[in-house]
Amino acid sequence: MSPILKIILSRLAMGFLTLLIVSVLIFSAIELLPGDIATETLGQSATEETVAAFKERFNLNEPMHLRYLYWLQDAIHGDFGVSLSNQRPIAELIASRAENTFFLAGYAALIAVPVALVLGMLAALYRNTAFDKGVSGATLAAISFPEFFVAYILVLIFSVALGWFPSLSSVDAGIGLGERLYRTFLPALTLTLIVVAHMMRMTRAAIINLLALPYVEMAHLKGMRRWRVIAVHALPNALAPIINVVALNLAYLVVGVVLVEVVFVYPGLGQLLVDSVSNRDVPIVQAACLIFAATYILLNMAADILSIIANPRLLHPR
Amino acid sequence: MSLVLTRFREAPLSAWIGIALVLLIGLAAIFAPLLAPFPETEVVGPQYSPWAAPYYLGTDALGRDVLSRMIYGARNTVGIALLTTVLAFLLGAAFGLLAATLGGWVDTVASRVVDVLMAVPSLIFALLVLTITGTSVVALILVIAVLDSTRVYRLSRAVAQGILTMDYVEVARMRGEGLFWIIRREVLPNAAAPLIAEFGLRFCFVFLFISALSFLGLGLQPPIADWGSMVRESAKLISFADFSTWQTATFGLAPLLPAGAIAILTVAVNLIVDWVLHLASGLEE
Numbered sequence: 001m002s003p004i005l006k007i008i009l010s011r012l013a014m015g016f017l018t019l020l021i022v023s024v025l026i027f028s029a030i031e032l033l034p035g036d037i038a039t040e041t042l043g044q045s046a047t048e049e050t051v052a053a054f055k056e057r058f059n060l061n062e063p064m065h066l067r068y069l070y071w072l073q074d075a076i077h078g079d080f081g082v083s084l085s086n087q088r089p090i091a092e093l094i095a096s097r098a099e100n101t102f103f104l105a106g107y108a109a110l111i112a113v114p115v116a117l118v119l120g121m122l123a124a125l126y127r128n129t130a131f132d133k134g135v136s137g138a139t140l141a142a143i144s145f146p147e148f149f150v151a152y153i154l155v156l157i158f159s160v161a162l163g164w165f166p167s168l169s170s171v172d173a174g175i176g177l178g179e180r181l182y183r184t185f186l187p188a189l190t191l192t193l194i195v196v197a198h199m200m201r202m203t204r205a206a207i208i209n210l211l212a213l214p215y216v217e218m219a220h221l222k223g224m225r226r227w228r229v230i231a232v233h234a235l236p237n238a239l240a241p242i243i244n245v246v247a248l249n250l251a252y253l254v255v256g257v258v259l260v261e262v263v264f265v266y267p268g269l270g271q272l273l274v275d276s277v278s279n280r281d282v283p284i285v286q287a288a289c290l291i292f293a294a295t296y297i298l299l300n301m302a303a304d305i306l307s308i309i310a311n312p313r314l315l316h317p318r
Numbered sequence: 319m320s321l322v323l324t325r326f327r328e329a330p331l332s333a334w335i336g337i338a339l340v341l342l343i344g345l346a347a348i349f350a351p352l353l354a355p356f357p358e359t360e361v362v363g364p365q366y367s368p369w370a371a372p373y374y375l376g377t378d379a380l381g382r383d384v385l386s387r388m389i390y391g392a393r394n395t396v397g398i399a400l401l402t403t404v405l406a407f408l409l410g411a412a413f414g415l416l417a418a419t420l421g422g423w424v425d426t427v428a429s430r431v432v433d434v435l436m437a438v439p440s441l442i443f444a445l446l447v448l449t450i451t452g453t454s455v456v457a458l459i460l461v462i463a464v465l466d467s468t469r470v471y472r473l474s475r476a477v478a479q480g481i482l483t484m485d486y487v488e489v490a491r492m493r494g495e496g497l498f499w500i501i502r503r504e505v506l507p508n509a510a511a512p513l514i515a516e517f518g519l520r521f522c523f524v525f526l527f528i529s530a531l532s533f534l535g536l537g538l539q540p541p542i543a544d545w546g547s548m549v550r551e552s553a554k555l556i557s558f559a560d561f562s563t564w565q566t567a568t569f570g571l572a573p574l575l576p577a578g579a580i581a582i583l584t585v586a587v588n589l590i591v592d593w594v595l596h597l598a599s600g601l602e603e
Contacts, residue, residue: 018433018434018437021434021437022434022437022438025438026446029446029447029449029450032450141585144522144581144585144588145581145584145585146530146533146577146581146584148533148553148577149549149577149580149581152549152553152556152573152574153574155556156556156570156574160556160557160559160570161559161561167556251439252439255439255441255442258441258534259530259533262533262534263553273445274445274535274536276449277445277449277536278535278536280449280452282450285445285446286446289438289442289445289446292439293438293439293442296438296439296442297437297438300437
């Protein structure tokens with residue numbers, strides 16, 4: 001077996017092990033809930049028979065490790081049980097919302113990644129100029145500001161003052177792609193501003209690190225244009241850290257989406273999660289946390305593996 | 319002492335701006351009862367008054383004075399964030415230093431636990447735990463302190479490991495000094511600069527985290543004045559901002575006041591941290 005395959009397989013195994021441990025943690029949340037979940041849900045006035053039937057229905061009489069296995073098996077098949085508050089199947093509640101959330105995160109990523117790469121390359125090309133300092137300052141501000149501050153500033157400018165985009169992103173299954181892109185533009189822009197900064201700084205730093213190397217100097221001496229030196233000679237060698245930071249920021253996007261969804265009242269998974277936390281609807285919280293955590297872990301794993309593939313030097317750590 | 323003074327005199331403008339803003343907000347937090355014209359939670363006037371005396375920043379949906387709530391909000395939000403950061407630091411630094419010094423299974427177990435906690439985004443973990451504990455200030459502080467101590471653990475462990483390979487630590491060990499003596503007299507003083515900078519960064523993170531949870535309605539609960547909850551309470555007003563007159567424009571800006579205060583404090587602390595990091599790297603040379 002080639003060494004690169006071996007490393008990738010071990011990373012995959014680590015990722016799935018982490019996922020399994022996290023799923024145990026998420027499952028044990030319901031065990032830690034004070035009081036009895038049956039009486040908690042059915043109310044104090046429930047008869048003994050209803051409590052017994054409830055326990056039978058949700059396998060509450062089984063030992064904990066068996067219930068974990070049942071829960072995991074069902075969750076893998078997309079069955080997360082029923083909501084405590086309205087008894088509706090959670091899979092039904094979550095499906096369209098998860099789709100909306102991933103749509104928004106993907107939309108933001110499609111804007112953010114190219115913008116960050118181009119800005120990072122330009123900042124490296126024109127480093128220590130007013131352009132570089134301006135971009136760096138603006139991105140630093142975007143990192144420091146809370147998500148909702150960025151969001152409300154954008155609403156104030158683009159929605160209230162200019163009236164170009166709606167301030168609430170209400171979408172449903174019936175609307176077309178163009179309309180959907182239009183209505184979710186402001187939340188996507190907010191997410192973009194939040195993640196671009198980090199990616200752009202990393203791109204700039206990764207490229208600048210390479211500019212002192214002999215082959216870059218050689219390229220300059222050959223009389224190549226500056227942007228060509230950066231795009232053709234420096235960029236391919238800076239790919240590993242850039243890919244890494246892009247994947248990490250995509251993972252961050254999936255979480256950052258929670259706050260942005262609440263600001264724009266967007267019907268996504270984050271909004272559902274926040275509502276369920278206030279209602280203490282544990283099964284929904286578990287399902288949503290599992291989806292967010294799994295996405296985050298998988299993207300981090302992808303970051304790891306992609307940066308190994310992009311940089312063969314990582315194969316032989318000294 | 320004179321060295322410290324010289325450093326301060328040589329501080330760049332950005333650091334001075336940061337220090338001034340942090341001092342301003344700190345003083346507002348400490349002297350809140352003296353500075354605030356009205357009580358924190360009392361209804362003192364009509365709803366939604368414009369920005370005019372005696373309500374310099376208007377009143378909110380219940381008729382509470384916004385300026386007073388901003389001042390008390392500084393006290394509540396910053397106070398709780400500071401307490402949480404200190405707790406996270408004590409926890410993370412203690413375990414990090416111990417793991418680095420002891421090594422062996424203590425290090426392995428603690429590092430694996432931290433790995434699992436860091437594998438899931440803090441916000442998701444916090445939401446899961448807050449579902450179980452319900453929203454109370456104590457739960458909020460403990461949850462965020464534990465989640466944030468993982469980052470402090472990683473840093474202090476890495477820094478301490480670097481220091482432990484030094485000759486002077488070896489000498490102290492051979493002299494027969496105890497574990498805590500070595501941590502206190504050799505490791506801590508040398509790890510101070512990166513840990514101080516980390517404290518600033520952690521504070522920003524915790525502060526933004528608490529504000530975000532409060533904004534989601536899961537952090538500090540009403541009627542406590544807190545910047546995050548104030549953004550939540552006044553969020554809908556932004557749609558009514560109307561730039562035709564000064565009065566109507568300020569009405570719509572209500573959610574931006576507390577949100578802006580959060581942003582300003584975070585930027586200010588970051589400016590100071592940049593300067594401290596710069597100093598620390600300069601001292602090493």
